[in-house]
Amino acid sequence: MSHTVVIKDIRNVTHDVKRIRLEKPSGYSFTPGQATEVAVDRDGWRDEKRPFTFTSLESDSVLEFIIKIYPDHDGVTEQIGQLTEGDSLIIGDPWGTIEYKEEGVFLAGGAGVTPFIAILRDLHNKGEIGNNQLIFSNKTEEDIILKNEFESILGSQFINVITREEPAGDHVFLDGEIGKDFLKSQINDFGQAFYVCGPDAFNESIMDALKELGADPEALVFEE
Structure with missing residues (x-):
């Protein structure tokens, strides 16, 4: 309809x-x-x-x-x-893409963060942010969507990654894309849930890296 x-x-x-x-x-x-x-x-x-x-x-x-x-x-x-x-x-009518299951790490590339916005807002409203973490990759600082809101909701559990220019703010700069070494440096537990959304190349590389680091394929939630 x-x-x-x-x-x-x-x-x-x-x-x-x-x-x-x-x-x-x-x-x-x-x-x-x-x-x-x-x-x-x-x-x-x-x-x-x-x-x-x-x-x-x-x-x-x-x-x-x-x-x-x-x-x-x-x-x-x-x-x-x-x-x-x-x-x-x-x-049209709503249909499912990414569904929240349990606490974990959200990994977003650019506008791929949009499925996570309502999920994180909802958890925040319920007082259930808990240990959820957002790792958000963008090319430049000016590309960051809802930076202030994510900082307010998540505090230190919001990790900004900039990949194209040395950022002036409190961000992580990577000369290139998020890879296995970076994930290993930021994530303590690869047995938790992971939510991944971004361009196809981002999704594929993140999913491959997570699996290599021991993440359970059943705990990987991504937009198909």
Whole structure:
């Protein structure tokens, strides 16, 4: 079932990421980590559906998405980047992507952090952040999505990794991508759950490294 929903607020989170808040259809429900198909309510684009994860919570009065805009792709996100308050999106029913199972380590690459936002917000609201850890890899400091919120929710359990430039802030700089040695230096227990989401190459390399370090394949949760 599809719903046409009006944008109530749209603003920049980073230089190429937007936060979009929409009216919430009556009775519409989802769980943290779930996504839906989204299309732009414009001629020629209504059948161009793309999956995006909800970053709002079930208890919120609005629906929220945090979406990276690719203006050079001439696609759906480029269209979304042109929208303003009062424009509409078309959303479908929610479906599962990443589901929280137990305390562990969240590993995100760039906009791959979006499935983790609602999960971590929900745990924070319940007072259940516990020992959960977020290792978040970005190319530059200006790419970091919701840096202040993650710092507030997770404190020292939020590890920022910058891979393209020496950061000025309190971040970890890696000249290259996250690998086995870095994971070994940051993680004490490879018997816990791991949640992985990012570009395909990021997911594959992280999953391979975790398995080599002794992680249980059954405890690896990733977006398929």
